[in-house]
Structures are given as structure tokens and as C-alpha cells.
Amino acid sequence: MADFTLGYRKSLDGLRGIAVVLVVLSHIPSLPFGGGFFGVDLFFVLSGFLITSLLFEEWRANGDISLKAFYARRALRLLPALVEVLGVAAIVSGRWESAEAAARMRESALMTLCYCANWFVAYRSYPRGELSHTWSLSVEEQFYVVWPLLLLVLLRSGWSRRRMAAVLVAGMLGSALLRAVLWLTTKSWERVYFGSDTHADGLFAGALVALLVHAGAQPSTEAWRRILNWVAHLMMGYLGFFFVSGWAADPYLMLGGYLGLNLGAAAVVLCLVTSPWAPLRLLCEAPPLVWLGKISYGVYLWHSVVFWTLGVTGLRIGGPAWALPLGALLAVSAASYYGFERPLLKLKQRFERVRASAP
Template sequence: MSHGSSRIAALDGLRAVSILLVLISHAWLGHIVPGGLGVTIFFFISGFIITRLMISEWDTTGSMRISHFYIRRFFRLMPALTVFIFLSVLTLQLAGQGVGWKEILAVFLYTANYYGIFIGFSGDTFPPPLAITWSLAVEEHFYLIFPSLFVGLIVSWKRFVSLIVGVLVIVLCWRCWLAFGVGLEQLPHYRIYKATDTRVDSILYGTLLAVLLARKQALWERLNNMHCFVAGTAIILATLLIRSEEFRESLRYSLQGLALFLLFPYAVLSNSAISQLLSNRFFLYVGKISYSLYLYHWLAFGIVVFWMGNAALIWRILAMTLLSFVMADLSYRCVENPGLRAGRKFLKS
């Protein structure tokens, strides 16, 4: 298996699965489709792929340029996010609903998750489109710290792994304390689901896998098989079947992270039937536009709720899906790609 920077087709496919889970769940089907699992998969992929790229750069050049990392992140995320915010504000104005400057600032400063938990985005008749950026905040909080830790510890990768495992345990204990010690009824809504301090481990499981596969070849041999894939899938299904809210807000995220750790090598990194399925043209396309699709599907949801709220469910689902894909495709072609090209040009200058 290659641990370099080459693009993995099935990774885009899994990214597609994660965004489709989120989109379908939000399309009035959340009682059937686990949208939260889609976000967890998204976090895991993010941790894995960025750590993999960092390791590749380190092994090739003997260093990892942190400034370049942040410049790439800026050009990757900010152009599409800025246009999304502008169109969201414009749509809200058309719907006769204003948006406060504090909400916009919270999104730009990547604090939308805590803003949403403790203050709340305004939205009475129109679901607040900016609220969807909570997961971007979780990721950016992580990447504010992680590159420096990586540079300081990757030479002694076993210590690095020990630190990651330690944080995984601490976050799990912290969630358990909040769920069982403080009590869910005492917490603000979505306190555990959306907060960085309780969700960062979903990214770290992907990071842990990337480090171990790059530095411990024997692990690849152990994980790359159908048994691990089945075990991981079974664990995920179990986390979805157990309906206890205390379980869901404490152990679920850790078990799902462990499950993805087990199934990921066979499903994504090997030449298995699963990875071939994930590499088909539809999944590759959805995976490529997944960032814009994640942003715009919630704006599309709000538009349909506001202007088509009385339509039959099937028409609302179709309208939301079509609008989501059209806006995401335009964003990917006209904003994301030019932004990425501008970033590469900036780094070469």
C-alpha cells in the first residue's frame, strides 16, 4: 500500500457516502438515515488524509512547512465559505429574515459550533444556513494545534501515538462525565455533539491510523482483511441500534472511531470489492464536490422549507436534492477549483 500523497479514489468514494448520509438525513429522513454518522466519517477522513499528507511531506523533505499548511487550508476552505455566506445572507434577506453580524463573524472565525450551542443562530421561519458550519469549526480548532504537535513529535512517532491515544481516552472520559455526571438534561442542546472538546477524537482516530500505517507496516497486514471490515461494520451497526441517549452522547463516537479504524484499510486502501465500489464515477464525483455539497445542502433545505413547506414530501426531497447538487457543482467549478489554483500559484510565487 502506498502511504504517499497520491490520491486514493475510494477515499473520495467514502467521503461521498458521508455527505450523502448527511444530506439524506436532513431531507426529512433523519429518523431512518444516520446523518451524525456521516459527520463522524467526514472527521475521520479529514484526520487521516491530512496526517498522511504531512507524513509524506516529512518523509520526502525532512520537514513540514506549517505556514504552507495554513495557506493551503485558507485557499481550500475560505473562497467557497465566503461565497456561501454571501448567498446565505442574500437568501435570508429575500425571505424577510435578517442575520446578525455576530453570526457571520462566528462563521469566519470558526467558532460557529460554540456560538450555536451557547447563543444560537437566529432562524424562526427559515432554518439558519450558517449553523451548518459548526463542523468546520471543530476541524479548524484541531488544525490550529495539530501541525505544531506533528512537527515536534513525528520523529519519535511512538510518543506521538501515545499522546494521541491519551487524548482519545481523555475525550471519552470527559464525554462520559458530561453525560452521566452532569447529566444530558443539564446541558445545552447539542453540547456534546457539536463541541470541539467532545468531538475532536473523531478526527484523531483518522490521524492515529495514518501514523500507524506509515510507521508500523505489520499493522497493515493485520487490518487489511474482510474480518476487520465486518467487525468494524458490526460495531457501527450496534452504535446505531442502541437508542440510549446517554450511550449515544458518550461511548458512541469512540466506538464509531474504533470501527472506522478497523474497516478503513480494507474498504478504502486495498484493492477490495468495497474499494472498487467506492471508486465508481458517481461516488468520485460526489466526493469531489462534497465540501460545497455539505455547505449548500442546508441552504437548499432552508429554501425548500420556506418556499415549498406545504408541498408533498417527495417533491420537497427532490427539490432539495436537485438544488443542493446544482449549487454545489457551481461552487466546486467556479469557486473551489479557482481557489485551489490560486493557492498553488501563491505558494509558488
């Protein structure tokens, strides 16, 4: 495999920042941004790419992959902030809500902590909507359980990059096909949208980009780089339109549209790590977006809980309806990151064999 090294890329943090902005603004009722749910898919593509890149680099450096170290790193990155948010939600519910509502909140927190929340949401049995956004964490964690183990088996078995790419393409197309079939047969958008099996194509697409760049299959001519850049820039332009007009249960999305969007997002990631043109690079390296990207995990975790807490406790200030929720969210997320998450992240170094943009 070619010696591609990811390292730290500001532009990927900036893309994370864009993703979390899409999600958060779509959850403020007073703002007309219904298509922001695709920010979750951007996170999926990024996660698939970053995790797979780290695994390939570890294999190249050590001739093996330590699954124990991998899962220790994931736990240190994901669990502290998640436990913090779930604890606050349980405390607020216990203080300001009825005993029955507080019990449902604790039940929801347990489902989230077990990383199976998406299946309860898919079958309309998740008790509390204030934590339902954690469905995406469950999908990612289930991917983290399966994919590193499968990749390690393929690498130890001496599979060629072409055969591994075929596995990823099959997973991506299989997920999209199952989504379409279930949509046509059940019309249950919750089952189709929140199921791990029907929402994994973005993760596979990101992993495929990592495989391509680590195998040296990057755009090698100016013509191919130009095509890739046009696709990436058009995708970012379309996101602006989609942001105000999209709807998660649109039939065209269920019947292939999500796959197209995920492939477009994968093209953006590939462009950013190979040969980005100035407009895309400057956008994704803008300091505010890079900063948001660094704290994006906390922003995503906290946003629904902060918005709900402001409502249930009756806190109000003057000004636009969105001013207090967004201001409080940024303050809480930044405090959590700098005061709690980042100090604990230093422990990850004990389990790191390679370093890259933190997934």
C-alpha cells in the same frame, strides 16, 4: 519511517461521498434517516487521516513542515466556498426575511467565518439554525490550528512513532472520557456533542491511522489483513442499520459508542489504503460516490442553505417532497465546484510540497 505514499485514492473520495449522503438525507424531514449525523464523524476521521498523511509526507520529503504553506492551502480550500455560501445566505435573508432575522443571519455568518460556531451551538446561543451545520467546520479548523503545530514540535524533538502514537491515543481517549463525564454530570447533549474537546476522538483516530501507515505498522500477515477487512466490512454494514435507527443523543453513544464508531471508521480508512477486499473497494470506488466525494465540501456547505432558501422563497414543484431539494442541491454544489472552487484550487499548487487526496 516506511515510505508509504498516499497519492490519490478514489476510494477515499467515495467514502466522502457516503459521508455526505448520510448527512444530507438525515436533514430532509420527509425521509426516515435519523442516523445520518455520523457522516460528520466519517469526515472527521478522513480529515485527521489526510491532513496527518500530508504532514508526514512533507516532513519526509523536506525534513521540515511549512506551517505557513499548510495554512495557506487550508485557506484556499476552505474559505472561498464558505464565503460564497455565507454571502448567499445573507442576501436571501435580507431579501425575503425581516430586518431582525437578517441581522441574526449576518451574526451567524460572522461566527461561522471565525470558526467558533460550534461553541455557540453547544451553549444554545447560535442565532440561526440554517447555518448551524457549520459547527463541524469549526471543530476541524480548531484541530488544524493545534495538531500541525504539535506534530511539528514532536518531529523536531525526535519523538519516536510509539510516543507520538501515545499522544494521539491519549487525545482520543481523553476526548471520549470527557464526553462521558460531561454527559453524566450535565446531561446537555449540545455541550457534549458540539464541543471541540468532546468531539475530537474521530480526528485523533484518523491521525493515528496516518501515523501507523507512515510508520510501516500496517497489517503484514494475511490473518491480520483478513481481520481488518472483516472489521471494516462489518462497520459499513452497521452504518446501514445505524442510518435508520441512530440518534445523536443516545446515552450509549455518549458513554463510549461514539468512540467505537470512530474506531470502526478508522478501520475502514486503514483497510481502504492497505488491503481492501473487493466489496468495500467496489462500493467506495463507484463513480457516483467518487463524484459526490469530489464535490462533498460544497454539498455539505450548501445543503441546509439550499433547503432553507427553497422554503423561504416559496419555490415548489410537483413530485416527491425530496426531489426539488436534492436536485437543487446537486446543481448548486456542482456549479460552485466546477465554476468557482476548482479554478481557485489551482492556486494551492503554489504552496504544495507533496500531493495526495485533497482533504
